[in-house]
Each structure stands twice: as structure tokens, then as C-alpha cells.
Amino acid sequence: MEKQSVLINGERLKNTVEEFANFGRTENNGVTRLALSEMDIKVRNHFKDVCEELGMTVKWDDMGSMYATLEGVENDKPPVVVGSHLDSVEKGGRFDGVLGVLTGIEIVRTLVESNIKPQVPVVVANITNEEGARFEPSMMASGVMSGHFDKGQMLKSTDKNGITFEKALKVSGFEGSKENRLTEAEAFLELHVEQGPVLESESKDIGVVECVVGMCCYEIEVIGDSDHAGTTPMPMRKDALFATNNLINEIREKMSKLDSDLVYTIGRLNVSPNIHTVIPNKVVFTLEARHKEADIIRQVEEIIHGLTTSEGKEKCEVTATKLWDRDTVWFNDKLVNSLEESCTSLGYSYKCMPSGAGHDAQFIATYLPAAMIFVPSVNGKSHAEDELTYWEDCERGVNVVLQAVLDLTAN
Ligand SMILES: [Zn+2]
Incomplete structure (x- = not known):
């Protein structure tokens, strides 16, 4: 497959972002979708429907993290995973987290419509409770997966109404089996909004994240x-x-x-x-x-x-x-290089940079090869209703991840 011959559909990506923002959209065009809330449960079911329509198989693990798998040629090989989180903070934005999940969906749509069967499976992941806005701490499920947090303790975490995470997970219908946890992967790739002003102020299209500080x-x-x-x-x-x-x-x-x-x-x-x-x-x-x-x-x-x-x-x-x-978590060298190469081959300007904020990929990086890219946040804003990333920047970011996925899943 020639590298630049496949690109994602920016218009479709935009429509999908808006479609997902309808689950919990606020008056001021932000999103409130706290982990395992009614809106989160609805968006999870929608995510499942969308993935199944694309021919993917959807499973979830004992912390409710969801994995939609597109079969590859060799299905016993570790998958390439693209993901982030669908939960938000109270009155958050339409891009934080969800854009990383929809990156996966748009990539799968592109592969399917281009009749590209990846050599290894491609998984789109929605990791539970990244924000920690309803149940502390943040990055809860990736913390459990990577052995940084004790599951028993996490289940006892309560929201402001005294409801435990355990109860909310049971009621949601997304309490799955521990066997479904992400235990192996060729790569875990997370696209995220920068949540800071650096890319915009330096007029860079993409931030290739080297580490979480x-x-x-x-x-x-x-x-x-x-x-x-x-x-x-x-x-x-x-x-x-x-x-x-x-x-x-x-x-x-x-x-x-x-x-x-x-x-x-x-x-x-x-x-x-x-x-x-x-x-x-x-x-x-x-x-x-x-x-x-x-x-x-x-x-x-x-x-x-x-x-x-x-x-x-x-x-x-x-x-x-x-x-x-x-401690600082460094992302996988090979994947970081591959993302840089994707930027170069697509003709996008980029900057290698650290992340000052925490993300699921940082916990996952402690046991699987992982890497991240950032797309510019207008005025550096996030965790706010006026959080914005321009559509062209969203599109460029997803194209970079697509190129990396194509490289990693080529035979
Ligand atoms: Zn986030």
C-alpha cells in the first residue's frame, strides 16, 4: 500500500464528533458526560452500535473499558490499539478524550471503505473513567490495568451522592470479564487535544509527545x-x-x-x-x-x-x-519515530514535546509500547465548554495516526 494514497474523511470525522457530542451536550455547546452516568452509558451503547455496524466485535473488561476489534489477517497476533476516553468533566468540551476514540473509528471506516485488511487486528478502545471527575482518582481503569491502582480500592470510590464505582459499573451493564483486559498490543496510540497553548502559539500542526512529565x-x-x-x-x-x-x-x-x-x-x-x-x-x-x-x-x-x-x-x-x-514516563521510541515520520510524509509541521498533563497512555506505556500525539487547542483551553480544536487540525491528527496504523499493520 502506498503511503499517502489513503486519507481519512474530514467531513465524516466532524459529523461523528458532533454526533457523539449530542450525548451530554450542554447549553453552551460543551459536554457533560461523567463516567458511568446516564449519558456515558448511552454513548457507550452508541459506540458499540457504531463499531458493530463496521463489522467489529465489541467486548469490555472488569473495569468497563471497551475494546472494539477489527479482524486482521493474523488474528493471533497482538493488535494495534487506538483509543482514549469517552467520559468528560462537568461542563467539559467536545474534544477531550472522545476525539482519541473517534480517531479509531474514523481509521477503521477508512480501512473498511478502502478494502484494506490489516495484517494484525485493529482495536478501538474506550478506557473507563479517565477524568476522575465523578469517581476519584483520574486514569482509574488504566491505573488498574497497569497495576498502579488496586482494583478493590477503586471499586469503593464514591461519587458525591455516595454511589460507589462498583455499583455504578454494575448498573451500567458494562461490567465485563477480567480476561478482556488489554494485556498485549503491538502499539497503543492515543490522540488527544493539547490542553495547552504551545502548538497554537508556535503554529505547529501536531505535537508528537515524547513523555508525560x-x-x-x-x-x-x-x-x-x-x-x-x-x-x-x-x-x-x-x-x-x-x-x-x-x-x-x-x-x-x-x-x-x-x-x-x-x-x-x-x-x-x-x-x-x-x-x-x-x-x-x-x-x-x-x-x-x-x-x-x-x-x-x-x-x-x-x-x-x-x-x-x-x-x-x-x-x-x-x-x-x-x-x-x-516519575516521567517516556513513550516508545519506535512509535514516536513512526509518528514523526507520518507527520513528515503527510507534510505537516510538528513539534516533539512533553505532556504536562496525565493521560491513560502514560499508565499503558508502563507495560505496552505506547505513544501519543497532540492536536492544537484554541487558546489552550480544555475542561471547559469553549474547548476547541479546528476541524482541519482534527483531520490532520487522525491522518497521522492512520499513517502509523497503516505502517504497523502492513505485512
Ligand atoms: Zn482527556
Whole structure:
């Protein structure tokens, strides 16, 4: 098969994205489709119908993740899998996750209409509860599949109404067998919206994702004394908020010198007692930092530990507790190269980049060859109703994955 001779149908892709967005479409043209909610169950059944119409066999595993298989010539060989997630956050967009699943459907449609029988099976996957918006944590099913999360614990996760994941899964009709889990694959390919502004600002068509960056997250506690705001002279105070202000400046100053790709965030800060006539005696704040190189994260942790003895803490007590961390996950070299080659052969501009956000492919990459591509997010927006990826960009992205699938399934 000549490489550039097969392309997907952009108009059909667009129609399919809109068709799937009808399951949970919001007033402002976003989507609310929480995992295993009524809308999610409906879209799962629709996904099943669409795949079966294409001659695929649809199965689901014990976490409800769905796999639609298009037969190949050699069906005992590991499949090439294309997938992502159909669930969304509350008032999310029409592209996050679902576009990666519909990439698979559009590719299968293209193969079927072009009478191309792949050498190995092609599987389109919908991985359950990527968002973690209804049942925490996010990437739940891929976490269980890859052995990072304990299934028993996950089943007990409850939504805000006290319904367990286990119950919701049973009621959905999508509790399948453990034997159906994804245990082998030639490749797992996930197309996703970038959810950031980099591709758009650099005018690149495609992001070829090299890794999902590692990170660490700390909670820092600053303890002072809560004396009267009017009667305590300034030199006699232990003001936890003034100390925190110094520490934050120190964090910015030191971390900005590490590496321009390092991102760090103080996302939560609580002041106690938070009364305008009382000197703050306690501040607790979080600090998370992300970078692909372990050495940079190590230096970040040194800076954080240095805060406990910093001059800037004035006379307060500072403690730093690690809440959690994760290592950088690198995607499969061969697949990353193959996606780059697809971009080149199609004449699309691309950028190799890390992902700052988590995705199912990162867990799957720990036990199967996996890779991802990003398509540009307008204004970098996602997890919002105005999330948008231009149709031409969706089309280009799916063509890149199609080329990779054709390469991987050629005899
Ligand atoms: Zn997503």
C-alpha cells in the first residue's frame, strides 16, 4: 500500500464528533458526560452500535473499558490499539478524550471503505473513567490495568451522592470479564487535544509527545503566633503570612533559575485564623512542580527542603511534607519515530514535546509500547465548554495516526 494514497474523511470525522457530542451536550455547546452516568452509558451503547455496524466485535473488561476489534489477517497476533476516553468533566468540551476514540473509528471506516485488511487486528478502545471527575482518582481503569491502582480500592470510590464505582459499573451493564483486559498490543496510540497553548502559539500542526512529565507535590506549613493586630509591635511578631510571602519569593527566585521548561504552582494557600484583627499564626500551602528530567525535580526538592531553615521564615516554624510524586514516563521510541515520520510524509509541521498533563497512555506505556500525539487547542483551553480544536487540525491528527496504523499493520 502506498503511503499517502489513503486519507481519512474530514467531513465524516466532524459529523461523528458532533454526533457523539449530542450525548451530554450542554447549553453552551460543551459536554457533560461523567463516567458511568446516564449519558456515558448511552454513548457507550452508541459506540458499540457504531463499531458493530463496521463489522467489529465489541467486548469490555472488569473495569468497563471497551475494546472494539477489527479482524486482521493474523488474528493471533497482538493488535494495534487506538483509543482514549469517552467520559468528560462537568461542563467539559467536545474534544477531550472522545476525539482519541473517534480517531479509531474514523481509521477503521477508512480501512473498511478502502478494502484494506490489516495484517494484525485493529482495536478501538474506550478506557473507563479517565477524568476522575465523578469517581476519584483520574486514569482509574488504566491505573488498574497497569497495576498502579488496586482494583478493590477503586471499586469503593464514591461519587458525591455516595454511589460507589462498583455499583455504578454494575448498573451500567458494562461490567465485563477480567480476561478482556488489554494485556498485549503491538502499539497503543492515543490522540488527544493539547490542553495547552504551545502548538497554537508556535503554529505547529501536531505535537508528537515524547513523555508525560514527572512531578512532585508538597504541602508546606508555616507556624507563627496569633497575637493582637493592634498591640503587638512589629519586631515582636511571628507572622506566618509575612514569612510565607518571603518563602514564595524565594521559591520563585530559585526555581526560575533551574530550567525554562520547569513549571511550578502554588495552587492552594490557607491562612489561619483568617481574621482581620489577628496576626496569622498558620499558613498551609501546596507547591507542585513538573519537569521531564528527574535531576531537575531533585533540585526542586532541595529548594523545598531548604525552606525549613530559610532566613525568610523569620521566627516561624516551617515544615515541608511530600504529598506524592510520579516519575516521567517516556513513550516508545519506535512509535514516536513512526509518528514523526507520518507527520513528515503527510507534510505537516510538528513539534516533539512533553505532556504536562496525565493521560491513560502514560499508565499503558508502563507495560505496552505506547505513544501519543497532540492536536492544537484554541487558546489552550480544555475542561471547559469553549474547548476547541479546528476541524482541519482534527483531520490532520487522525491522518497521522492512520499513517502509523497503516505502517504497523502492513505485512
Ligand atoms: Zn482527556
